[in-house]
Amino acid sequence: MKIHTISVPTPFYIGPVNVYLIAEDPITIIDTGPKTKEAVEALREGLRAHGFRVSDIRRIVLTHSHEDHCGLARSLRDEAKDAEVLVHEWETGHRHGSLEYQEHRALLVRAGVPDDEIEALRRMYEGVRQYADSFQEHEYGPLWDNGELELTSGTLRIVHTPGHTPGSCSFLREADRTVIAGDCVLKRITPNPVLSPDPLDPSKRFPSLAEYLVSLARLRSFAPTMVYGGHGGPVNDYEELFNRYIRAIQERQSQVIKLIPKDGASAWEVAQQMFPGADDVHRFLAVSEAVAHLDLAHIEGKLAYEISGAKDIYRSV
């Protein structure tokens, strides 16, 4: 099974996104790129280089529903006529639109984000949303953990790897222990565990970092020889990357714990100290990162938290 990488530009800080083409029946792409003219052109050019057109695509698989990964899914599906689109059921972004926004808003309030900042984040989010088309409930099929995607030369095993988002999935080719991992594994940066509602109970936060650690360990159990991430080059030494991630997470956790004053603090207050002067999308990612580490410290019994007014206040134990 040959996995071709097509690099597609994005208007985002992260830079180009990797679309993976598996050039055998049924012709499959994993992720799509954002909904921009530049991205469609790059994708067409990349397909053409391997002798294909958009109309040849039979299956569009999404690692997760961030705009840079899923943005073109609907227009590609329309152009390719009956191509199927597959995404994990827990990946609610771009499926329930406004409802999801309300749930996110509630989480930001609990994290102690001030009203004017929430409004600024909402405007920013509206700007980002234009880079993806939304899907209706009947327009996609589900990806299941341990399910299989069949191809001519073998199968790709679906591995649910939550953390970066609740429904993030990776794909394992057991024959040579190759993994396509979306934003679960990135060569140069530690992926951000994005603040999300828990798909099983949207009034709660998804325990993103705790889940992410489980996902990293699960990928490690496959002893992968090569991991293709959502951005940047492939990783041929997963063990080294795994250890680096774990160290980075532990260091960040002790930093976060030290930032908690005697009378406690909200995630927003911690984020302000961790990332002073963060701007643009980084303002949201800063809160996300603070919440993720505070919640993990709480799960591990290193911090306590209580609800004070509408806010969650973390305290030392």
Ligand SMILES: [Zn+2]
């Ligand atoms: Zn992502």
Ligand SMILES: [Zn+2]
């Ligand atoms: Zn990404």
